[in-house]
Amino acid sequence: MRKPIIRLENVWKTYSLGEAKVNALQGLDLEIFPGEFVAVQGPSGSGKSTAVNMIGSLDYPSRGKVYLNGRDITSFSESDLAQLRGQTIGFVFQSFNLLPTLSAIDNVALPMMFQGVSRQKQLSTAREILVRVGLGHRLDNRPGQLSGGEQQRVAIARAMANNPEMILADEPTGNLDSSTGKAIIELLKEVNKEKKTIVMVTHDVKLSREADRTIYLKDGKAVKRL
Amino acid sequence: MIPDYFRLVLNQLRRRTLRASLTVLGIIIGIAAIIALLSISQGLKSSIEEQFQTFGVDRIIVSPKASQTSAPGTGATTLTTDDITTVEKVPDVSYAAAFLLEILRVEYSRQKISTYVTGLPFDLHKQLIKDYGLKFSEGNYLSSLSSREVIVGHRIATDTFDKSLHINNQLLINDVPFRVVGILESIGNPEDDSVIWISMDNLQEITGNKKSVSMIDVKLNKGSDPIQAAEKIKRRLQQAREDDESFDVLTADQLLSQFNLVLGIVQAVLIGIAFISLVVGAVGITTSMYAAVTERIAEIGIMKAIGATNNQVMSVFLLEAGLLGVFGGVVGVLLGFLAGKGVETIAHQAGFTILTVSLSPGTAIGGVAFAALVALSSGLVPAYQASRLNPVDAMRFG
Structure with a gap:
């Protein structure tokens, strides 16, 4: 039996909005295995965003367990978790979330900087990945000088910078037109062929069909079908 | 590691020239004011002491009370x-x-x-x-x-x-x-x-x-x-x-200390004014550091999501605040000294050629250090708060 990269076990997340308490997740169970391309699909209000936090170990659960590579994340301090997250998971977001003041190559180099990689290695790796995603000619352009599709390619390159086991993409095509979005999905599939696990969170039924399997979310829980 | 942070921060500052210069302006004005006033009063003091030295310490003045x-x-x-x-x-x-x-x-x-x-x-x-x-x-x-x-x-x-x-x-x-x-x-x-x-x-x-x-x-x-x-x-x-x-007998030393007493009051007033301008400057720095951090909460979220620890985020923002402080301090000291020299020129035209505005290295370094300290401490609270945000919440900000 393969060991999951991420395992959520009866995860609850409760937010307090003044007096009221909102349960965004109500006992979510899921497992992501190495090499998979998984879609997490659900309508808005289904707890998708909170699920992204949990799958990406960006936050601690209120109740239940989150295991990152078999280890309970509550046993890590926030800083240790940040380090581990940086090595294990790369993130791709709907609104690209690149640093506007940095060039493409510096954006890709940034996660390596936070892992203490030497500047020389940062630059050579960043260049290599950017060439692979088809942006070899855009290395020194800042996000404002790139199209949406190009920015998302930089973001994918950045997600791959520390050679993580898994890439978590949260609505990666949400801000792109359909043909550009398709190209991004193709790129993610290519990355997946290189044995990288891809988790794509989306509300789009069509997109989720591109994945090997789909996890459906409803009312903060995984369900068989929507 | 540290050169990387410098590169990152300098890059950020270069691309935000206007915002950075406005932040720095507050520091410059505060430091320039205090340095100008200090260098003038230091010059005043040393020229008075110099005059007393030629006059000699072995003298006594008898005058009507x-x-x-x-x-x-x-x-x-x-x-x-x-x-x-x-x-x-x-x-x-x-x-x-x-x-x-x-x-x-x-x-x-x-x-x-x-x-x-x-x-x-x-x-x-x-x-x-x-x-x-x-x-x-x-x-x-x-x-x-x-x-x-x-x-x-x-x-x-x-x-x-x-x-x-x-x-x-x-x-x-x-x-x-x-x-x-x-x-x-x-x-x-x-x-x-x-x-x-x-x-x-x-x-x-x-x-x-x-x-x-x-x-x-x-x-x-x-x-x-x-x-x-x-x-x-x-x-x-x-x-x-x-x-x-109905007469006074004063030694040169006593005369000097009388002068220094008056000068001390003048100095205290000058430094008081300088201090007020520095407080105003510090409030300005705090406000703009706070704004600079707040408008970049999303960036902080991104940094954390891609693996930056809280301390790494803090370091980036504190380094930025510190650099602004040092830069503002250096420019402020230079401008303040120039302003003092301007006063000296005016005094010379009025006949007070003995007044030489001077700035001791200690005061200059102190001025820069103070600027850095104010900038760092005003960047500390917002940077700390920002570094503790949940990355996803932070990214959605703005």
Whole structure:
């Protein structure tokens, strides 16, 4: 039996909005295995965003367990978790979330900087990945000088910078037109062929069909079908 | 690692020139104000001390008690020629020179002014000029007790009358003609450069005032203790004047400390003003650091999501704040010093050439360090708060 990269076990997340308490997740169970391309699909209000936090170990659960590579994340301090997250998971977001003041190559180099990689290695790796995603000619352009599709390619390159086991993409095509979005999905599939696990969170039924399997979310829980 | 942070922060600052310059402006103004005021008061202090050094520490001034007299020459002087004799007899005294100051009409090439004319003892005047460290730019000493001769200061010769004054020119003092025999080199303050010196005998003759003395300048023997000597002089004078105490006996040190007391108050006021401007500056820095952090909460979220620890996020923002502080501090110190030099130029034009605005390395470094500290501490709270945000929430911000 393969060991999951991420395992959520009866995860609850409760937010307090003044007096009221909102349960965004109500006992979510899921497992992501190495090499998979998984879609997490659900309508808005289904707890998708909170699920992204949990799958990406960006936050601690209120109740239940989150295991990152078999280890309970509550046993890590926030800083240790940040380090581990940086090595294990790369993130791709709907609104690209690149640093506007940095060039493409510096954006890709940034996660390596936070892992203490030497500047020389940062630059050579960043260049290599950017060439692979088809942006070899855009290395020194800042996000404002790139199209949406190009920015998302930089973001994918950045997600791959520390050679993580898994890439978590949260609505990666949400801000792109359909043909550009398709190209991004193709790129993610290519990355997946290189044995990288891809988790794509989306509300789009069509997109989720591109994945090997789909996890459906409803009312903060995984369900068989929507 | 650290060079990476520098590169990152410098990159950020370069791309946000306007925001960064506005933040820095607050620091610059605060630091420049405090440095300008400090360098001026430091210059003031050192020029006063310098003047006292040439004057010498082995001197004692006897003068009428300040509270009981009005300006010299108004007839309210309480010292007399008898007091000189008393002072001269004190063992430690090398000489006691009496000065008489009177406001008289002075006329040169048909231009009349009213100003102080000083009578000084003929037999001591060479000694006094030497002891005061004065030099002649033209001419020499008075030649005799009663010849109508005058020595004038630099400003009287160059600035006071429309026509400049040279030796052998004639000056009318209360309509009595005097020949200029000596012109002194500039000392650096307008008061001392505006002296008109004639022999005591001549002044007494002109004014008919044969008894009063405005002040007595006492030079002590080598090795005698000024404080003890001052005590002795005071006691002798009290005896001779039958317990009348309407006079002051001050050593050079006491005079200096009186000056310093006044200067201290001036300095305290100046620094108070500078401090207020610094507080205003600090509030400005805090506001703009807070805004700079707040508007980049999303960026902080991104950094954390891609693996930055809280401390790494903090380091980035504190380094940025620190760099802004150091940069603002350096520019502020330079501008402040330039402003001080501007004041110096104005003072020189007004005749105070002795004022040299100076800035000690310690003050300069202190200024920069203070700027960095204010910037760091005002960046600390927002950076700390931002670094603790949940990355996903932070990214959605803005």
